[in-house]
Amino acid sequence: MANEQEVLAAAKKAIMDYDVDKAEEIAKKGLAGGVDPVAMVEKGFIPGIVEIGDLFDAGEVYLPELILAADAMKAGTAICEAKFPKGALKEKKKVIMGTVEGDIHDIGKSIVVSFLAANGFEVTDLGRDVAPKAFAEKAKELGADVVGASALLTTTMEMQKKVVEEMKAAGLAGKVKIIVGGAPTSDEWAKKIGADAYGENATEAVAKIKKLTGLV
Ligand code: B12
Numbered sequence: 598m599a600n601e602q603e604v605l606a607a608a609k610k611a612i613m614d615y616d617v618d619k620a621e622e623i624a625k626k627g628l629a630g631g632v633d634p635v636a637m638v639e640k641g642f643i644p645g646i647v648e649i650g651d652l653f654d655a656g657e658v659y660l661p662e663l664i665l666a667a668d669a670m671k672a673g674t675a676i677c678e679a680k681f682p683k684g685a686l687k688e689k690k691k692v693i694m695g696t697v698e699g700d701i702h703d704i705g706k707s708i709v710v711s712f713l714a715a716n717g718f719e720v721t722d723l724g725r726d727v728a729p730k731a732f733a734e735k736a737k738e739l740g741a742d743v744v745g746a747s748a749l750l751t752t753t754m755e756m757q758k759k760v761v762e763e764m765k766a767a768g769l770a771g772k773v774k775i776i777v778g779g780a781p782t783s784d785e786w787a788k789k790i791g792a793d794a795y796g797e798n799a800t801e802a803v804a805k806i807k808k809l810t811g812l813v
Contacts, residue, residue: 604632605641608673612645615665620673634677638708639799642677646670646704670704678708681715690810693735694745695723696779697756702749705779705799709745712799713806729759733767741773742810745802746792748779757782758790765791774809778802 604627611619620642627637649666652658692713696706703725713720721739723731727746736744746760757777764770774793777786787795794809796802807813 601632601636604630605637608637608641609645609648611673612642612666612669613649615662615669617665617669617672620669621676624673624676628677628680634680635712637677638674642670642673643708667704671707674704674708674711678711681711683715683717689717689719690742690806690812691719691721691739692743692745692806693721693723693732693739693741694747695727695732696725696747696749697753697760698726698728699756700748700750700753701725702747702779705749706745706747709747709778709796709799709802712803716803716807718806729756729763732760733763733769736764736769736773737767743774743776743806745776745778745796745806748777748782751781754779754781754786757786757792761791774806776802776805776809 604623607623608620608627611623624637628634646666649658649663653663694706694710696703706725707722710720710722721735723735732744732746735741744760744764746757748754748757761770761775764773764775776794776796777792778796782795784795794805796805
């Protein structure tokens with residue numbers, strides 16, 4: 598690969614061509630050529646899936662294509678994530694992350710998990726379609742510092758509110774911080790449901806969680 602811009606453009610194109618093999622090949626070649634793995638995800642693969650989302654919105658591509666693009670996205674990012682820098686904190690803060698019940702979108706949540714791990718946090722990933730009670734139970738069991746809930750559908754945002762309610766019911770609100778994220782959510786939404794913070798993307802998620810845990 599000649600230069601970083603070409604690699605990033607090729608990464609985006611692989612997602613838009615629904616090409617799993619190509620996404621993997623570009624990730625491997627890019628890394629071998631010295632392209633930063635974080636840049637490859639943020640400036641290559643993510644713009645690809647976002648553009649497919651816009652085409653889906655406009656009725657120009659359909660669900661099968663969306664699924665294929667998501668597969669390519671996962672394949673490419675998995676290779677990059679393995680090369681994310683490994684952070685080291687003296688005292689590991691514990692974070693529980695999951696996508697809320699009724700929602701199977703987990704690409705963004707998984708990127709946040711990888712960024713947190715790369716920054717030295719001890720992250721427990723509950724996966725997707727996670728019941729509100731499961732967040733609270735795991736937080737209690739593991740003595741978590743922060744719980745993060747992701748929602749990508751306007752219909753499942755309400756589940757983030759239920760996560761906050763379950764945390765309160767378990768006597769954890771205030772002690773364990775709650776952060777929410779996902780495309781339809783916002784700062785206002787976080788405030789409205791009583792969450793402690795909102796993160797717009799993986800970089801902001803790390804910065805906000807560092808703040809919530811007193812690391813900065
Ligand atoms: C890929 C995708 C899928 C894939 C998901 C695969 C997977 N394993 O995740 C598949 C094909 C399965 C899918 C299914 C559906 N999808 Co879909 N999907 C998308 C798409 C194109 C991209 C989402 C994505 O991965 N983005 C890239 C990642 C990196 O971004 P992100 O998720 O926003 O995450 C970043 C930030 O939000 C933040 N973040 C995320 N989580 C968290 C958590 C915390 C705590 C913090 C701090 C930050 C944070 O950091 C992340 C990294 O920077 C979006 C369109 C879009 N532009 O968002 C539609 C979209 C979300 N889907 C949509 C729909 C309607 C559906 C379906 C209902 C379609 C259907 N008719 O069946 C189903 C839902 C099934 C369900 N029950 O969940 C709609 C939602 C509309 C709405 N407002 O509710 C969208 C917006 C498309 C559209 N324009 O209509 N989808």
